Amino acid sequence: MIYILTLxxxxxxxxxxxxFVPGDINLTKSEYKLPGGKGINVSQVLTNLQTPNTTLGFIGGFTGDFIKESLDKKNIKHDxxxxxxxxxxxxxxxxxxxESExxxxxxxxxxxxLKKLKEKLGSLISGDILVLSGSVPKSISSTIYKDxxxxxxxxxxxxxxxKGDALLEGIKGKPYMIKPNNHELGDIFDVKLESIEDTIFYGRKLLDLGAQNIIVSMSGDGAVLITPTTTYMASAPKGKLVNSVGAGDSLVAGFTYGIYKNLDIVKAFKLGIACGSASAFSNFLCTQIEADKLLKEITVKKL
Known part of the structure; x- marks a missing residue:
C-alpha cells in the first residue's frame, strides 16, 4: 500500500x-479552489494513475472540511x-x-x-511505500521526517x-529517494549550479549525508537520477508550460507508481518525468492518458 503524508x-x-496593480482594486478573470499541499497533489496523481493510496495529515476547520469533501468526490482515500x-x-x-504565491x-x-500520527504510521509494514512531502508546520520540529x-x-x-532544514534533517533517516529541484539543491549548499556537473557533484553530497537515491528536477532541462553507482540524465518532453504548480509533485507520484509496480528505478524515473511534464502542460494535475502520451518522447541516458 502507498501512504502519503501531508503535514x-x-x-x-x-x-x-x-x-496586478499594487495598492489598487484588482478583479479576477477566473478563479478556482483546489485541495492543496504537496502530498495531496501526489495522492491525486496516484489516483489518476488508478493506484490505491491513502493520504494522511493534519486538518481542521471549514477549510479542512472543503479538502475532505473535495477528495471524497474524487474517491481519494484519506485518514x-x-x-x-x-x-x-x-x-x-x-x-x-x-506567477506569484x-x-x-x-x-x-x-x-x-503527533501521538495519533505516530500510531497510524506504526501500522505500516514491509512492502509499503511512504511518501513524506511538503513543508513542516512551525509548531513541529524540523526533525519530524527523520523521526x-x-x-x-x-x-x-x-x-x-x-526542502531546507526538513530535507537536511530528513536525509539522516536514509530515505530511499529524495527529490530537490536544482534551485533547492543549490540553496542547500549556498551555491549557484552552473552546469550538469555541478548538479551531480552536489547531488552526490546528499547521498553522502544519507539519501539512498536522488532525483534533481531541472524544469525544461529534464532531470538527473543519481544512485550510489550510476547517474542518469532524462530529457524533458517538448510542450507549452501552462501551470508549474504540482509538476514536481506529479514527478514524485509517477516515480512512486513505478516503484509500486516493481519497475526498475530507471523506468520509474522516466515515468516520473512523464507525469511531471504532463501536469506542467495542463491546467490540472496529469492523467494517465497524458502521461502515457509523453512517455515515448523521453530519453534516458547513462552519464
Whole structure:
C-alpha cells in the first residue's frame, strides 16, 4: 500500500488577473479552489494513475472540511487527524508578469495530534511505500521526517520531497529517494549550479549525508537520477508550460507508481518525468492518458 503524508495541507486558491496593480482594486478573470499541499497533489496523481493510496495529515476547520469533501468526490482515500484551527489557504496568482504565491500559516499541531500520527504510521509494514512531502508546520520540529523514518518498520520504502532544514534533517533517516529541484539543491549548499556537473557533484553530497537515491528536477532541462553507482540524465518532453504548480509533485507520484509496480528505478524515473511534464502542460494535475502520451518522447541516458 502507498501512504502519503501531508503535514501542512492547504486550499489552493488560484486566481487569474490581467495585470496586478499594487495598492489598487484588482478583479479576477477566473478563479478556482483546489485541495492543496504537496502530498495531496501526489495522492491525486496516484489516483489518476488508478493506484490505491491513502493520504494522511493534519486538518481542521471549514477549510479542512472543503479538502475532505473535495477528495471524497474524487474517491481519494484519506485518514486525517483533526486539529483545532483552520487549515491554511494558499493564494496562487497568475498575471501578465508570471506567477506569484502567498502561503498561509498552518494551525497549531498539538503533542496529542503527533501521538495519533505516530500510531497510524506504526501500522505500516514491509512492502509499503511512504511518501513524506511538503513543508513542516512551525509548531513541529524540523526533525519530524527523520523521526518518522527512525520509527518506521524495516522494509518500508520512504520517498522524501521537502526542502531546507526538513530535507537536511530528513536525509539522516536514509530515505530511499529524495527529490530537490536544482534551485533547492543549490540553496542547500549556498551555491549557484552552473552546469550538469555541478548538479551531480552536489547531488552526490546528499547521498553522502544519507539519501539512498536522488532525483534533481531541472524544469525544461529534464532531470538527473543519481544512485550510489550510476547517474542518469532524462530529457524533458517538448510542450507549452501552462501551470508549474504540482509538476514536481506529479514527478514524485509517477516515480512512486513505478516503484509500486516493481519497475526498475530507471523506468520509474522516466515515468516520473512523464507525469511531471504532463501536469506542467495542463491546467490540472496529469492523467494517465497524458502521461502515457509523453512517455515515448523521453530519453534516458547513462552519464
Amino acid at each position: 501542512n495541507p492547504s486550499i489552493d486558491y488560484i486566481i487569474n488577473i490581467e495585470k 486525517f487527524i483533526e486539529v483545532c484551527g483552520d487549515t491554511r489557504i494558499n493564494i496562487k496568482m497568475k498575471d501578465s508578469s508570471g 502567498i502561503n498561509g500559516n498552518s494551525p497549531e499541531i498539538s503533542s496529542e495530534a 518518522i523514518m527512525t520509527d518506521t518498520s524495516d522494509g518500508v520504502k520512504v520517498i522524501l520531497d521537502a
